[in-house]
Amino acid sequence: MNPELALPILIPLISGALSVALWRSVRYQRILAVAGTVLLLASSIWLLRSTVAQGFLVMEMGSWPAPFSIVFVSDILSAIMVVLAGIIGLAIAIYSLASTPSGHEKFGYYPLMHLLLAGVAGSFLTGDIFNLFVWFEVMLLASFALLTLGGERAQMEGAIKYVTLNLFSSAIFLSAVGLLYGTIGTLNMADIAQKVATLEDPGMITVISMMFMVSFSIKAATFPLFFWLPASYHTPQVAVSALFAGLLTKVGVYALYRVFTLIFTQDVEYTHTILLWVAAATMLTGVLGAAAQFEFRRILSFHIVSQIGYMVLGLALFTPLALIGGVFYIMHHIIVKTNLFLVSGIVYRLLGSYELKDLGGLYKERPMLALLFLIPALSLAGIPPLSGFFAKFVVIRAGLEAEAYVVTGIGLLVGLLTLYSMIKIWAEVFWKKMPEHVEAVGRLRNDIKTGHKWAYYLPVVGLAACTLYIGLNGQPIYELAEMAADQLMNPQLYIEAVLGGQQ
Amino acid sequence: MIGFFWNIMLALAWVALSGSFTALNFMAGFFFAYLALMVLQRQVPALKGYSRRLPRMAAFLVYFVKELVKANFRVAYDVATPVWYMKPGVIGFELAARTDVEITFLSSVISLTPGTLSLDVSDDRKVLFIHAMFLQDEEQLRQDLRELETRILKILR
Amino acid sequence: MKSNTLILHTAALFIMPLQLMFSVFLLFRGHDEPGGGFIGGLVASGAFVLYAFAFGARKTRSILRVAPRDLLAAGLLFAIASTIPAFLTGQPMLTAHWWELPLPGDNYLKLSTPLIFDIGVYAAVLGTIMTFVMNLMESDE
Amino acid sequence: MESLMAYVVGILFAAAIYMMLRRSIVKLVIGLILLSNAANLLIFVVSGMTRGAPPLIPEGADAPLGAIADPLPQALILTAIVIAFGVLAFAVVLIRRAYEVVGTDDLDQMKDTDT
Amino acid sequence: MIEIIVSVLLLAGAAFMVLAAIGILRLPDLPTRMHASTKAAAMGAMFTMGGVAFYFGDSVVLARAFAIVVFILITSPIAAHVIGRAGYFTGTALWDGTVKDELRDNYDPDTHTLGSGYEGSPERVAPPPGPDSSKD
Amino acid sequence: MIPVVINIVYFMLSLALLFAFIRLTRGPSLPDRVVALELIASIVVGYVGVHAIDTGVPSLLDVAIVIALTAFLAAIGFARFLERGGQKND
Amino acid sequence: MLLAVLSGFLLAIVTPALHRITGRYIGWTLAILPASLTAYFASLIPDIQANGSLMLEYAWLPGLGIDLNFLVDGLSLVFALLISGIGTFILIYAGSYLAGHNYLARFFVIMLSFMASMLGLVLSDNLITLFVFWELTSITSYLLIGFNHEDVEARKCALQGLFVTAAGGLTLMAGLILLAIMGDSYSLSEILSSDMALHEHAFYTAAVICILAGTFTKSAQVPFHFWLPNAMAAPTPVSAFLHSATMVKAGIYLMARLNPSLGEGELWGSALMLFGAATMVTGAYRAFSSTGIKNVLAYSTIMALGTLTMLIGVGTELALTAFICFLVAHSLYKGGLFMIAGALDHETGTKDITRMGGLRKAMPVTAAITCLAALSLAGLPPLFGFIAKELLFESLLDSPLWSAGLTTAAVAAAILIVGVAGLVAIKPFFGQVVNTPKSPHEAPFGMLVGPAVLSVTALVFGLAPFLPEGALLQSAAGSVKGVPVETYLALWHGVNLPLILSIGSLLLGLALLFRWSRLQPALYAINTYAARFGPEAGYFRFMEGITIVAAWQTRVLQNGVLGLYLLLLVAVTFGLTGYTLLSHHGFNLTLNLGDSHFYEWGIALLLVVAAIFACTTHSRLGSVASMGVLGFGVALTFILFSAPDLGITQLLVETLTVILLVLVLFKLPEFTNLSSPFERYRDLAVAVFAGGVMTLLILAALDIQYFESISSYYIENSAPLAYGRNIVNVILVDFRALDTLGEIFVLSLAALGVLSMIKLRAEDQHKL
C-alpha cells in the first residue's frame, strides 16, 4: 500500500471540506490554506520520489482488483504533474493571503481553491477513464465557482462562455466514455489500452478517439477550441487567474498525453498528424491573439493558448525526444505562466490597472519586481538559459529530427512573437514613464502593506527561483522528463503495472 | 396527542414500506419518525383523543370512496360525450371547520371528489371557495358538501 | 397575486415528515433495493423544498437548525471519514469495513463504511440542494 | 430498441445544440439540460438495453437468478445525472446573475471580455 | 380469478387515465380540466395499484401499493389546490358557460385580500356540527 | 389473458400520455401546462405499475412511491412562480 | 576557465552592493576583473602556440548533450582578449561617462553580464551553450540600448535591435540543431575535426541558410543592418563595446568558427562574399552620408562587418589572414573612436558633427588620440589598419571568385572610409570654433585612458606586426581555415597593386571629404528616399503587419459571440468525428423496428416531441414544462429497461430542476427571437448534422462489441463480498466509491458557487 498515492487528493479534499466547515472563521481557513497546500506539496514530493524509485505506483481503490476497481496510477508524468500542482497550490495559497479580497474569503475562496487542486490531482492520478471525467468535473465546478466569485460584469460574461464551452466538452467526453465502454466493455485505462491493442480493425476506436481529442483539446484550449480561455481568464481576481493559468489547461494537455500515448496509438499516422496541425495552428493563433492585446492578463491568457501548442507539438511528433520536450515544456510553463500572472497581480496592486496604457514606471520604482517579471517573461519567450529555452530547444530539435519543418518553423516564429509580447509588457509596464494621471492618483504610494508584502513576493520569488533552477541545473528535470517519456513510449509498462498478475 | 398519533402512523408506514413486520423494525420506524417529527415539533398543534374516532373514520372511508366513484362517472360521462352537460361556477361555502387541519382536510377531500375543486379560503377563514362543475342544483351540492364536512369534523373533533 | 398559506401550510406539515422518513428509509435500504444516499438525499431535499415553499426560507432555516452549508460540510467529512478505517489498517483507500453490532434478541445492527459513506452522500446532497433553494428563495424575498 | 434510441439520442443532441446556439441565455440553459440528457441516454443505449431485469439480487440469494441488465453503466449514468444537476443549478444561477449584472439576456451583447 | 380481478383493475385504472387525458384535452378551461385530470388520475393510480397488489399477492407489495395510493391521495389535492388557485388568481379565463363566480366579488386585486362576504357577522356562519346533528 | 390486458393497458396509457402532452404544448396558460405535467406524472405511475406486473419486478414500485411523494413539488414551484408575479402566458 | 566565464555574472550580482561601497570609483574597481581576465587569457597564449587548441570540460546538461566545455584556440583567444581587454577600458570609461547617474549600478550589472556572455559565446565548444550566450548578448544588448528607457525612441530602437537579432537567433537555433544533427554532435571541436562532408548532407543548405540568417542579423549585414545605427540610442560605452567591438562580431565569430566545416559548400562562400560586399559598400556610403558622429561610426562599423564577412567568404589563406588583422584593427580603432565620440558628446552636449569645430584647443589630448585612431580607420601607415587594408586588397585581388567585383567594391568602400575618417578626426577638432551647447573641456582621465591605450596599441601593432602575428594571429587564421596557415605581416610590401589602390583611395577620399558639405543635401535626399523602400521600412511594415493580422484574427476568431464559438466547436467536433467515422469505419443507417414494443415507440416519440417542442415554443415555461416531460420520458426509458435507481434519480432530479428553473426564471426576460432566419437555418443545419453524426456513431457502436463487459464481476461479487443486493448501489458506494466521492464534491462546489454568486454582490464588495 502506498498512502502517498491517495494523499494528493485526500489532503485537498479534507482541507476543502474542513474549510467549508470552518466557513465562519476566515482566519482558520487561511491557516488551513497554507497548511493544506504545504502538506499537498510534501505528499506530492513523496509520491514523486516513490514513483521514481518504483517506476509505477498503483492503488486499487476499495481493494477490488483492477480493472474492476478504480485505480490510481502514478507514473513519472503523473507524479511530476502532481508535484507541479503542489507547487502552484502552495504559491497561490500564500499569494492569496494577501491578494484575496475579504469578500471572496468569506464566500468560499479557500475551499474552492483546495477542491480545485483536488480535482487537478485526481485527474493526474486516476487510471480510470470515467473517474477522470469525475475529477474533471470537480476541477471544472471549482473553476466555475472561482471564476464567478466576486460577481463583476466581466466575470459573468466570461463565465457564461467558459461554462458553456466546457460543459459541451464534458458532454462530448461523457459520450466518448459511453461509446468506449459500449465497444470495449471496460473503463480501466490500462485494460482499455490492452484490449485496443489486440484489435485487428480498430477503426471505430479511432473514431472514438476523435471525440476524446476534441474534448480534451477544448480543456487544453487548442485551436480552434480555445475561445473560452481568453474570454474568461482575465476576469477573476488575479490569484484565480494564476491558478487557472498554471493548472487547468495543463490537465487537458495531460489527458491528451495520457490517452494518446496509452490508448489511442493504433493509428498514429492519422491521430497524431491531426494533433500536429492543431499544435501549429494553436501556437500561431495564440501568439497572434496576444499581439492584438493591450491588457496585461489578456496578453498572458493568449500566450497560454500559444504555449499549449508547443506541448501538443511534443505529443504530436510522438518521438521519445518530442515527448521529453513536451513534458519539459509543461513543467516549465506551469511555473512560469503562474508566476507571470502573480506579477501582474502585484503590478495591479501597485498601479490599480491591468491596461498597459495605464501602467508604467515600475523599472524605476521597483527594480526587483522588474527582475522578477523579466525572469519568467524571458523564460516564456524561450530565452536561454531559462527553463523555457530548454523546453523549446528540445521540442524544436525533435521537430527537426522528425522533419516536420513547417511546424517547427512556426514554433520558432511563435517564439519570436512571444518575445515581442513580453517585451511589449516590459516596455509598457516597466520602462515607460508612469502615465501622469496614474502618478497624480499616487497609486504607488498606496503600496503593498508591509505585513502583506511577503505574501505577495514570496511565491513570485519562489517560482522565479524554480525557473532559474530548471534553467541552470536542468539535468535532474531533464532526467525526469526522459523517464516520463520513456514510460509514455512504452505503454506496455503501464499496462503491466496496473493489471499485473492478470495478464 | 396528534404528535403521538402521527408518530405511530409514520412508524407503521415505515413497517409497511420496508415490508419487514418485526418489533425491531417498528421501533426503528418509530425512531426515525420521531426524528422526522422532531424537526417539526414547534409547528404541530397538539390534538387529543383520536382513538374513538377510528370507527367513524372507517365509515367515512366507505362514504368517501362511494362519492368518489359516483362523481367520477359523472365527470367521465360529460367528458366522453360531445356536448357539455356541465354548468361550472365558483361558489362560496361557509365553513363550519375552524382549525387548519380541519379546513385543509376538508378542502383536500373536496378537491379529490370529482366535480368540486377547492380554490381558496377567505382571509377570515369563514368561506371556502369551490369551483364546481355541476351547478345544476346548487342547493343539493351545498348539502352534500355540508354532509361531507360534518363527517370529517366528527373524525377530527 | 395573493399568496395563500393555510391549506399548503397544513398539508406541508403532514407531507414533509412523510417524505423525510421515506428518504431515510431509502437511504438505509439502498444497499439492497433501489435507493441509497443520492436518492434519499434528493427526497429529503424535496421535503424541505416543500416546507420552504409553504413557510418561506427563514422558517426552513430554523427547522434545519444548521446552515445548509454546514450540512454539506458534514456530509463531505462523513464521506471522507469512511475512508479512514482503510487507512488505519494499511489498506487502499475506500476499502470497505463491516461491523456487526449485537442488539437485544437475535438481531445485529450492520454498520459499515459504505453505509457511513452513503450517509455522507445523503447529507451532502441535502446540503447542496438546500443551499441552492434557500439562497435562491432568499434572494427573492 | 437500441437502434430506435440511437435516432432519439441523435435528435436530442441536435435539439440541445440548436438551443445552445440561440442567443438567449435561457435557451442556452434548456440546451444544456437537453445535452446532459442526451449524453446520459447515449451511455444507456450503447451499453445495451435490457428489459425487465434490474440489477438487483433477490433476498437470500448470492447472485441474480437470470441474466440482468448491466449495472455498471447505470452507476455511471447515475453519477452523471447528479453531476449534471449540480452543473445545471450553477448554470441557472449564473445566467440569472449575468442577466442582473448585464441587463440583457442577449448573448451577443455579452462580448466585452473578448476583444 | 385473480387474473380477472387484476385485468379489470388494470383496465379500469388505464381507463381513468385515458379519461383524465381526454378530459384535460377536451375540457374548455383550467378548472374543468383539473376536475378531470386530478381526480381521474388519482383513481387511475388507485385501480392500477390495486391490480398490482392483487397480482403479486404479497404483503410487501400490498403495503407499497397502499402507500402509493395514500401518498397520491394526500399530494394530488394539494397540487390541484395550489395550481387551481394560482390559475384563478392570475386571471385564467373561465369558460363562457360558467354560471356564477362568487369568488371574484370578494377578491380585491389591489390589496390581495380575499373576503368572505360575512366579515361583519359573528364568528361562525355555518352551524357547528353538534353531536345531535349527525344522522348516522 | 394478463399479457393481452397489459398490452391494451400500455396502449391506453400511451394514448393518455399523448393527449396530456398535446395539452401541455397547447397551454394556453402556464397552469394548463402544469396540470398536464401533473397528469403525465400520474400516467407514469400507471406505467410503472403495469410494468411491474409485466416484468414481475415489484421493486419498480419504489419509483411510483417517489413520484407520488415528490412530483407535485413541481406544481407547487410553478404556482409559486405565478404568485410571485410570473406571467401565466410566459 | 568556467570561473573566468562566469565571473562576470558573479560580479554582476554583487555590483549593486559594491557600488554602495566604492561610490565613484566603481568603474575602476570593476575593471579589475576584465583586466585580470585579459592577463589570464594572455597567459594561455603559449599553450595555444604549442598545442593549437585547448579544451576545458565542465558538465551541465548531459542528457541533452549540453555541456560547459570551453574550446580555446587562436580564434577564440583573439576574441576573448579583445573582449576582456577592451572591456577593461570600457568599464573605466563608463565609470566616468555615467558618473553620478541614478542607475549606474544597474548599468554595470548588465554590462558585466554582457561581457561574461560574450566570453562564453566565443569560448563555448558546445553549440547550444554558444547559443545560450548568444541570446544572452541579445538580451543584455536590448537592456543597454533601452537604458534611457523613458525615452520612446530608445525603447523603439531597443525593440528593433532585439527583434531583429532574436529573429536571427531563432533561425540560428534551428541552424545549429541541423548542424548538430548533421555532425551528430553538439561539440564544435568534434564537428570541426570530423571528416564528414557536411556540404553533401541533405540538411546542408537549410543549415547554412539558418545559420547565416542568425549571423547576418547579429552582425548587421545587409539587409538586416538597419538596427545597428538605431542601437546608438544606447549610452556611448555600450555602443563602443557591444555595437562595434564585440557583440556585433559574434556573428562574424560564428561564421569564422564554422568556416572549416561549412566552407566547403559553394553556397557558403558565395553568400558571404555577396552579402559581405554589399554590406561593406552600403556601410561605407551611409557612414559618409551621416551627420551624427555615432551614426558615422556605426555605419563604418557595418562597413567593417561586411568586409569581415566577405573575407571569410573569400576563404583563401591570405583572405583569412586579412580577416584576422582587420578584425583586430577594427576593434582597436573603433572602440577608441566611439569612446572619443562619447567624450565629445559628454563635453559639448551634441552628437552632430556639423555643430562641432575647432575643439583641438579645448581638448588637445582627445584630438591627438582621435587622429591616431582615424589614421588606422583610414588605413594609413604606420598603423595596424594600414596592414589590414593592404592585406584586404591583396586577398581580394587574389580571390578565386569575383575578384574584380570585390576589389572594386573594396576600393569604393575604402574611398568613402577615408572621407569618414576625415569627418571624424578633422571636422570636430580643426577649422573654426563652433559654439556648442556645453563649453568643452578636456575629457576626464577615465574617459581618455581607453582610447589612448587602444590607439597606441594599434600603432605598436602597425610598427611591429610580428608581435601579434607570432602570438596569435597566425594561429587564429589557422582556426578559421581549419588548417595551419602561414602569414607574413609587414608594414611595407613594396610598391604593388594594393599600395597603389590604397594611395588612390586615399586621394579620392580626401577629395570627397572636402566636398562633403556640398554633397550633404544630395546624400540626405538619397537616404530619405532609400528609407522609404529600404529594409528598415520592411521591418516597420512587418511589425505593422503583425499587428494588423493579429487584430484581424482576433476580430474573426475571438469575436465574443458565444454562438459562433459554439458553432465552430460543434462543427469541428462533429466534422472531425463524422469524417473519421466515414473514413475509418463506414456506417449504415439501420433501424430495427422489430425489437421494440409499440409503447416503447410511444416513449421514444414522446422524447422527441418533448425535445422539439422545448426548442420551438415561444413560451419559456412551456419549454421548462416540456423539459419536465422529457425527464419523465427519460425516466420511463430507464424504468422500462431495468434501471429503477436511475429512474428514481431522474425523476427526482427532473422535479428539482424544474423547481430551480422556475425559481430563477421569473427574474429573467421572456423568450425573444433574437436571431435572424438565416442564423436559425444555419444553426439548425449544424445541429442536425451533429445529431446525425451522433446517431451514426451510436449505430456503429451498437454493431460492435469487441469485448465482454467487466460487469459480470460486480454481479457475481456484489452480494457475497460487498454484502449488498442492489448492485448499482454497491458499485456507487463500494466498487467505484471514488466516483461518488468526487461527485458529491462536484455538487458541493456547485452549491458553493451558487452561494457566492447570490450572496456576494460585486457592488457590496470592498474594492482594492
Ligand code: NA
Ligand atoms: Na496555462
Ligand code: NA
Ligand atoms: Na456495443
